[in-house]
Amino acid sequence: xxxxALDPKTAPPFPMAAKTALGDxxxxxxxxxxxxxxxxxxxxxxGEMPDWQELREAGKQIRQHTMENLDxxxxxxxxxxxxxxxxxxxxxxxxxxRRIVVALVKASGSDEVIKIKxxxxxxxxxxxxxxxxxxxxxxxxxxxxxxxxxxDRPSHIVVPALHKNRHEIREIFRREMNLPxxxxxxxxxxxxxxxxxxxxxxxxxxxxxxxxxxxxETGGLCIVESEGNGRMCxxxxxxxxxxxxIDKVIPRFQDLEVLLQLLPRSATGERMNPYNSVxxxxxxxxxxxVFHVVLxxxxxxxxxxxxxxxxxxxxxxxxxxxxxxxxxxxTGGHAYxxxxxxxxxxxxxxxxxxxxxxxSLPYAxxxxxxxxxxCPVKINIPEVLIHLRNKVVQQNTAGVAxxxxxxxxxxxxxxxxxxxxxxxxxxxxxxRVAESPLVRKDGWIGWLPGMLGGWTQVRDLQEMPKETxxxxxxxxxxxxx
Amino acid sequence: xxxxxxxxSARAEVLRRIRAAKGGVxxxxxxxxEWSAIERRYRxxxxxxxxxxxxxxxxxxxxxxxxxxxxxxxxxxxxxxxxLGDRKVRRMVMPAxxxxxxxxxxxxxxxxxxxxxxxxxxxxxxxxGATLAIAETGTxxxxxxxxxxxxxxxxxxxxxxxxxxxxxxxETVPEAIHRLQATAGLATTFVSGPSATADIEMTRxxxxxxxxxxDVILVD
Numbered sequence: 001x002x003x004x005a006l007d008p009k010t011a012p013p014f015p016m017a018a019k020t021a022l023g024d025x026x027x028x029x030x031x032x033x034x035x036x037x038x039x040x041x042x043x044x045x046x047g048e049m050p051d052w053q054e055l056r057e058a059g060k061q062i063r064q065h066t067m068e069n070l071d072x073x074x075x076x077x078x079x080x081x082x083x084x085x086x087x088x089x090x091x092x093x094x095x096x097x098r099r100i101v102v103a104l105v106k107a108s109g110s111d112e113v114i115k116i117k118x119x120x121x122x123x124x125x126x127x128x129x130x131x132x133x134x135x136x137x138x139x140x141x142x143x144x145x146x147x148x149x150x151x152d153r154p155s156h157i158v159v160p161a162l163h164k165n166r167h168e169i170r171e172i173f174r175r176e177m178n179l180p181x182x183x184x185x186x187x188x189x190x191x192x193x194x195x196x197x198x199x200x201x202x203x204x205x206x207x208x209x210x211x212x213x214x215x216x217e218t219g220g221l222c223i224v225e226s227e228g229n230g231r232m233c234x235x236x237x238x239x240x241x242x243x244x245x246i247d248k249v250i251p252r253f254q255d256l257e258v259l260l261q262l263l264p265r266s267a268t269g270e271r272m273n274p275y276n277s278v279x280x281x282x283x284x285x286x287x288x289x290v291f292h293v294v295l296x297x298x299x300x301x302x303x304x305x306x307x308x309x310x311x312x313x314x315x316x317x318x319x320x321x322x323x324x325x326x327x328x329x330x331t332g333g334h335a336y337x338x339x340x341x342x343x344x345x346x347x348x349x350x351x352x353x354x355x356x357x358x359x360s361l362p363y364a365x366x367x368x369x370x371x372x373x374x375c376p377v378k379i380n381i382p383e384v385l386i387h388l389r390n391k392v393v394q395q396n397t398a399g400v401a402x403x404x405x406x407x408x409x410x411x412x413x414x415x416x417x418x419x420x421x422x423x424x425x426x427x428x429x430x431x432r433v434a435e436s437p438l439v440r441k442d443g444w445i446g447w448l449p450g451m452l453g454g455w456t457q458v459r460d461l462q463e464m465p466k467e468t469x470x471x472x473x474x475x476x477x478x479x480x481x
Numbered sequence: 482x483x484x485x486x487x488x489x490s491a492r493a494e495v496l497r498r499i500r501a502a503k504g505g506v507x508x509x510x511x512x513x514x515e516w517s518a519i520e521r522r523y524r525x526x527x528x529x530x531x532x533x534x535x536x537x538x539x540x541x542x543x544x545x546x547x548x549x550x551x552x553x554x555x556x557x558x559x560x561x562x563x564x565l566g567d568r569k570v571r572r573m574v575m576p577a578x579x580x581x582x583x584x585x586x587x588x589x590x591x592x593x594x595x596x597x598x599x600x601x602x603x604x605x606x607x608x609x610g611a612t613l614a615i616a617e618t619g620t621x622x623x624x625x626x627x628x629x630x631x632x633x634x635x636x637x638x639x640x641x642x643x644x645x646x647x648x649x650x651x652e653t654v655p656e657a658i659h660r661l662q663a664t665a666g667l668a669t670t671f672v673s674g675p676s677a678t679a680d681i682e683m684t685r686x687x688x689x690x691x692x693x694x695x696d697v698i699l700v701d
Contacts, residue, residue, distance in 0.1 A: 030682075037683035051523040061519045069515065071499045072507035084666065090492040142689055143680040159680055166681055186681040190689050197690065202598050218665045228636060228676035228691025235632040236598050246495065251516050253665040257658035258523070260671075264618075268679060271541065272618035272654075275691065276671035277632070285595070286631035286668050297495045305502035 005125045006153050008353050011337020013360035015454075018327075018335040027163050031155075031332040034162035035323040041269025042320060042374070049265070058258045060378040063314035066251060067304060073216040073249045074295060080219025081293060084281020091296040094124035100294050101126060101208065101241055102133045108239035108290065110135070110206040116223065116230045117141035118210025119157060119317055120243050122339040123352070124298065126208070137208070138200050140229035142193050149176040155333030155341060157319035158267045163332050197229065207237035207288070211244040212316070213259060214293070217252040220280035221293070224263060226273050234277050240288040247300050247313040259316060262376035266318035299352045308387045312347050314377045319344075321371035321381060327364055336361060343371035347384045355391055362388035406451060425470070432464050439463040525659075527652035534616045534652045535699065541619025542697055545674025546687060551647075551699040554582075561585040561608065561642060564696045570605035570640050576630025579610060583644055593634045601633060606640030606692075612664075613649040614697075615657045618673055621645055621697065622657060625668040632668055641692040643672075646700045 011017065021027060046052050066073055078088045089104075091097035105113055113130065115121065115137050127137045127148075139148040143161035147154055150172040154160030161169070170184040173192050182192055209230070213222040221242060223230050234240060250259065256278075264273040282291045303312050322328045322342030333341030338349040338358060346361040362385050371381040397408040417423045438445045445461040447453070455461060467475075500506050527534060539549045552560045562585035565573070572589045574596065584590055591604060610628035611621045621643050623629045635641055651657050661669065676691030687693055 034683050054520075054522040058519060058521050058523055065512075065515050065519060068503060069507035069512040070503070071496050072509060072512045074496070074499070090495050092491050092494055096491060140690070141680070142678045146680070159683070161680060162683070169681060186684045186686050189681055190678060190686040194689055198602070201690070202602060215665075220665065226676070227678045227689035229689065231632065231636045231670065232690055235636060246499070251512070253662055254658055257525075257655040258521075260658075261523075261654050270673070272615075272620050272671065272673035274545075274673050274675070274677050278665075278669040278671075280666045280668070283625065283668060286625045287633075295495070297498065301495065301498035301502050304499060 004153075005128060006122075006334065006337055006339050007125070008338045008349050008358040011358070014335055014337070014364040015360060017337060018331045018364070021331040021335045026165070027332050028330065030163050030165050032329060034156075034159060035329050038159070038269055038323045042266060042323070043269075045265045045269055045271055049261070055258055055261055056376055056378050059262045059316075059376055060314065062250065062255050062258060063316075063377050064311070066249060067247070067310055067313050069251075070246065070249070070304065073251055074246055076216040077214050077219055077249050078295070080216070081214075081281060082219070084219050085283075086219065086281045086291045086293055089292060089294045091294055091298070094296070094298050097124050097243060097294050097296045097298065098126055098129040101243060102129055102135065104239075104241050104292050105130065105135050105206055105208070106133070108206045108241075110204065110239070112136045112138065112200075112204045113206045113208045113241075114138050114140050114200055114204045114233050114237065115144070116207070116209040116225070116233045117144045117160070118208075118243065119339060120210045120245050120296065121208065122154060124243070124296070126243070138197070138204065140197050140200070140233060141225075142190065142227060142229075145193055145197070146172060149173070153334060154339055156322055157317050157340065157342075157344070159319075163334070197232075201229075201232040201236055205237050206239045206241070207233035209233055209240065209242045211242050211248050211293075212263070213256065214244055214249040214295075215253055215256070215278075216249055218280055220253070220278055222256065222260075222276060222278045224260070224267075224273055224276050226268065226275065228275060231275055231277055234279065235287045237288055239290040239292075241292045241294070243294045243296060245300055246295050246297055247315075263316055263318055266320040266374065266376040299354055302354050303351045306351070306387075309347070309351060309384050311379050312344075312351060312384055314379050315344055315348065316377060317344075318376055320374040320376065324370040324374045326366060326368060326370065336364065343381045343385075344379070347381055347388060350388060350392075355388075355395060359392045359395075362392060410451075425468075428464070428468055432466075435463060523655070524653055525655040527656065529616075529652055531647075535647060535650060537652070538614055538616035538619065538650055539699070541616065542674070542695075545619055545677075545695070547619075547674055547695040547697055549697045549699065551701060554700050557583040557644060557698055557700055558585045560698050561644075562587065564642055564698070565606070568606070568640055568694060568696070572604045572606075573642075574601060574604045574607045574634060574638060576609055576628060576634055578627025578630075579608065580628065580644075583608075593630055596634075598633060598637055601637035604638050606642060607635055607638045608642040609635055609644070611643050611645045611649065612669075613651060613657055613660055614645045615654055615671075616650060616652045618654060620657075620671050620673045622661065623670045623672060624661075624664060626664075632670055635670070635672070636691055639688070639692055640694045640696075641672075641675075642696045642698070644698045644700060650699070 146161040155163045328342040350358040448456045
């Protein structure tokens with residue numbers, strides 16, 4: 001894998017990328033193992049909660065209510081955060097968010113930043129922008145460090161390096177940290193990361209983070225993490241810059257009582273993750289002296305405007321849907337061509353691209369519904385997938401384009417054929433004649449031309465029966481038996 | 482400043498887009514009424530006896546490989562001495578305001594008065610109190626108050642000994658959030674076991690960046 005960022009604008013369509021991924025048996029083994037382990041852990045800790053469904057329902061209602069009053073809660077958050085000494089910035093898109101962060105880092109006087117794992121900064125490819133401005137970002141989450149040092153790309157929302165096994169990680173650390181004697185036990189690798197990063201934590205004066213929740217009522221923020229690298233970045237630097245999507249706001253502090261139960265159990269299968277940090281503005285005696293929050297839209301308002309797809313914004317980024325998805329479990333995350341992979345990526349990515357890119361993603365699903373079942377805030381992902389498929393078809397068949405669209409033309413022809421018995425029978429006869437050169441001796445078809453080849457790429461097709469049921473029925477009637 | 486102008490027009494534009502998307506402006510009254518109508522049928526109060534809650538907390542903490550003892554107030558210092566001895570730590574840091582009677586004799590305690598991170602990195606451990614503990618999740622909650630101190634103090638040293646009073650133990654997360662509501666603006670850290678990661682083949686490894694060991698003394 002190269003260090004080229006996952007960008008839906010340039011990524012190959014899902015079926016092509018998936019085919020490559022399916023050929024990588026080591027990747028499939030790693031992904032299968034990791035998702036099996038998380039799923040089993042999740043099932044155990046969810047199973048011990050007698051009120052899990054009630055929590056899910058409350059989570060859904062809180063998120064839905066937030067989206068319906070998003071302008072109010074963002075303004076409330078801004079006022080309270082500002083009152084507590086934070087500085088709130090707004091960004092219409094990724095480009096604007098990157099510009100603001102780069103300017104803020106420069107103003108902090110630092111040419112290095114320590115970073116907490118953040119999907120939002122991955123989404124806007126912040127690291128490349130920082131590097132282009134001469135600022136070195138150090139990823140401090142263990143998995144993100146593995147990705148950064150290995151010039152790789154994240155493949156999972158919560159465990160971004162789950163496609164790598166310990167031997168592969170050891171090779172990266174040996175090379176990049178110059179540790180030829182490094183062992184391959186997970187403990188050895190974690191210890192190496194601890195030593196490598198501790199010096200950075202103590203030295204670098206500017207931190208960059210994402211956020212799990214912005215609390216409108218108090219102007220506070222909440223970050224949920226495991227390793228303590230998050231706490232390091234939130235407390236040791238002099239300047240902290242947080243980038244958050246506008247969808248991350250929650251109404252009140254009390255809502256944490258629901259979300260802090262749903263998120264850890266769904267994400268890592270723990271009753272509670274090791275560390276949750278809640279902080280509000282700045283405090284002269286505790287943590288950074290300067291604190292900025294960048295509230296970023298980047299197409300989230302487009303999603304808000306689509307009533308049927310709006311629930312996509314309710315996502316709290318737990319990745320339970322990825323672990324449960326039979327498609328993701330086979331292909332891993334890179335095939336989705338976006339930092340948001342799996343079922344949530346299949347609905348989120350095309351919408352973040354305003355439906356201009358990643359059009360194959362809504363089809364990257366069997367609609368089995370496993371994602372909906374595990375979603376802690378009850379996002380009906382299959383429903384949104386179908387809605388987006390509809391939008392893709394409408395886009396591709398709108399105006400003159402539709403006239404030249406082969407699939408749309410074929411669908412129209414099918415509709416015409418199915419409307420008339422005579423045409424249907426004629427089509428069946430034609431089909432039997434047309435298929436005859438393609439049928440093998442064993443009665444199966446292994447190759448079809450053009451678009452139909454999509455079917456025979458991965459499975460054979462049985463030849464059409466010599467006689468249809470209708471033909472047989474009619475013949476039987478004439479013979480009287 | 483130019484950035485402010487950009488941000489201001491971005492602010493107006495993002496809010497305009499949101500209102501256009503929803504077809505209207507959200508008001509405080511409507512938001513409050515709707516928020517109050519959210520169905521909260523999950524458990525919001527304890528369902529176990531006090532003994533069972535404390536037992537559950539001990540069990541959950543041990544599940545995270547933390548060591549737990551439950552002692553009387555007068556025994557805290559002795560119990561702390563035992564734990565520090567077992568962990569072979571000598572030099573400890575403590576926040577101002579930690580109950581003096583809890584401090585064990587024979588160990589060096591440095592009071593944090595804004596120590597630099599590098600200085601915190603040179604002590605063996607930290608001893609603090611806690612605002613509360615949540616039994617169901619094995620969590621201790623620390624805030625920036627006397628006896629608990631600023632966040633870096635419980636983060637940089639490799640060992641954390643935390644003293645929790647039994648009256649501060651709740652069973653569920655909602656009870657904890659309810660108790661924290663009045664001080665929600667303070668820097669608050671939920672600690673559930675020692676720092677850990679499962680980033681390598683989903684194997685839980687203790688102690689990546691935060692303290693690698695956590696011990697808890699419950700005071701009755």
